């Protein structure tokens with residue numbers, strides 16, 4: 001369960017008051033470990049997600065950023081020209097030492113009692129921040145770049161895909177046992193545009209793109225994350241999450257990832273039907289149910305688990321925990337989940353049939 005947009009824990013808010021800079025909170029090993037462990041200590045989930053941000057690796061490729069309380073992520077110099085793309089550097093993992101150190105410490109601390117998750121942003125989603133300079137409702141700068149400066153955008157996405165692949169491998173070598181790829185804003189694209197501008201950089205095949213070779217000799221290939229990770233760390237499950245992915249499910253199937261995150265606008269049973277048996281799913285309780293009376297939340301968890309069926313489902317919210325969510329509702333979510341029993345939920349299905357994905 002993620003708390004990115006939520007910051008719902010009083011303990012986190014108190015720590016954030018003492019350390020008001022997001023960059024400090026997410027780049028100081030002691031703070032990262034402490035914040036990561038807050039929900040683990042409080043709720044004992046099966047998965048512990050590193051406290052970080054999808055934008056954290058940006059300074060290590062030459063793009064400084066900040067996260068302001070009022071505006072969210074801010075990139076001081078948005079990247080929109082060929083020259084700016086050329087100035088990007090290969091990812092300097094030494095600059096991200098705090099991520100590696102934290103993952104190592106967390107693996108020790110968790111001691112096999114939960115799975116430690118790392119995460120990255122997909123190239124398209126990271127590029128929305130790098131090009132727009134921050135959050136946007138319209139994505140007009142980056143969307144128009146697909147037509148006005150396609151080679152510049154391809155160069156940027158290829159650079160990001162390569163950097164993100166290196167960063168995933170670094171997280172895995174440091175102790176991450178599962179990686180979630182957030183293409184949070186992939187759902188802002190018409191599906192055929194997502195196929196062209198996001199999927200190739202995630203997918204399990206390399207897509208030669210020679211049209212820009214005179215501009216970006218190093219990025220002849222659309223760098224694909226999944227193909228590289230599946231080759232170098234075949235044992236690490238990959239989860240792909242796209243916010244608003246109802247229009248994309250069939251198109252996400254052949255990316256090569258192991259699990260597809262569903263947001264709550266997709267009916268779980270429909271989602272499973274559309275995706276077929278070959279792929280696992282994660283989700284998809286509407287985070288707003290955590291504001292409802294607890295028995296309503298209980299029923300909704302049961303409904304989602306039943307609709308997902310007995311195999312290959314990671315129960316989760318359909319997105320992060322919302323701001324101001326009552327902590328007792330989060331505790332209730334985990335209590336209910338722990339009390340679920342396969343034999344009563346899925347009569348006729350035997351527990352041996354279950355194949356955990358992580």
Ligand SMILES: Cc1c2[nH]c(c1CCC(=O)O)Cc1[nH]c(c(CCC(=O)O)c1C)Cc1[nH]c(c(CCC(=O)O)c1C)Cc1[nH]c(c(C)c1CCC(=O)O)C2
Nearest residue numbers: 001002003004005007022049051052053054067072182184
């Ligand atoms: C798109 C995206 C971002 N960051 C992330 C995504 C993908 C997930 C999604 O689809 O929402 C991922 C993220 N960001 C953060 C986490 C940590 C997960 C956890 O602790 O459980 C994760 C998984 C910390 C954070 N990242 C951020 C916060 C809030 C700032 C703070 O606590 O000071 C946290 C805890 C800031 C951030 N960073 C980003 C946004 C949109 C914001 C929120 C801005 C706002 O609401 O003001 C970019």
